[in-house]
Amino acid sequence: MTPKAVLFDCDGVLVDSEVAAFDLLTADLAGYGLVLSRAEMEARFLGGTISGLFQTARDLGADLPDDWVDTFYAQLYARLAQGTPLIDGAQAVLDRLAAAGMVFAVGSNGSDQKMQITLGQHPRVLAHFNGHLYSGQTLGCPKPDPGLWLHAARALGVDPADCVVVDDSPTGCLGAVRAGIRCLGLAEHDDGARLLAVGAEVIRSLRDIPGKLGLPG
Numbered sequence: 001m002t003p004k005a006v007l008f009d010c011d012g013v014l015v016d017s018e019v020a021a022f023d024l025l026t027a028d029l030a031g032y033g034l035v036l037s038r039a040e041m042e043a044r045f046l047g048g049t050i051s052g053l054f055q056t057a058r059d060l061g062a063d064l065p066d067d068w069v070d071t072f073y074a075q076l077y078a079r080l081a082q083g084t085p086l087i088d089g090a091q092a093v094l095d096r097l098a099a100a101g102m103v104f105a106v107g108s109n110g111s112d113q114k115m116q117i118t119l120g121q122h123p124r125v126l127a128h129f130n131g132h133l134y135s136g137q138t139l140g141c142p143k144p145d146p147g148l149w150l151h152a153a154r155a156l157g158v159d160p161a162d163c164v165v166v167d168d169s170p171t172g173c174l175g176a177v178r179a180g181i182r183c184l185g186l187a188e189h190d191d192g193a194r195l196l197a198v199g200a201e202v203i204r205s206l207r208d209i210p211g212k213l214g215l216p217g
Helices: 018-031 038-045 050-059 068-081 090-099 112-119 123-127 147-156 170-178 193-197 206-212
Strands: 005-008 103-108 133-135 163-167 182-186 201-203
Touching: 005 147, 018 038, 018 068, 038 050, 050 068, 068 112, 090 103, 090 123, 090 206, 103 112, 103 147, 112 133, 133 147, 147 163, 147 170, 163 170, 170 182, 170 193, 182 193, 182 206, 201 206
Parallel strands: 005 103, 005 163, 103 133, 163 182, 182 201
Antiparallel strands: none
């Protein structure tokens, strides 16, 4: 059945912000005594919150100051504001799904300000969401809590059974599964095994979405 709504993660799904974020994070944590590879960073922190990352990094031995979350966010916002490109296919796929009558929301573990900075650079994409940008931090239900996706569905006035989630992290995909929402797990850079393991259907590109949703080519 063709869905009525598609709920998108933001970072790594709509905007290519994760490379810049992890580059900054790698350098920053190393300055506080915690040296991790990119693979270790992604395994531990992809799809999480900065507040959760703060505690995990401290537990791993990073000597982070109490104001680190705010300081890191300020650095990250400045970096992303310099230019955050779209993920390949984002504009075309949103246009295609909208033409089929679907509506959209964003559900992110990032902050409201971060979404405005990154998506705000792409007004044609931002317009598709009609203000439906939801932060798990703001709502108090970050992924894998299903509450974020359920809130987005309610805000759109669409039953969760008539929604599809698109996310690139195990936490986001698990949240969708827990919410009873079909999930497409975007795996552009690996085999998608971690997404498959939590119940997502793996796709390799956003351009795969229309076909997965039963739309003609």
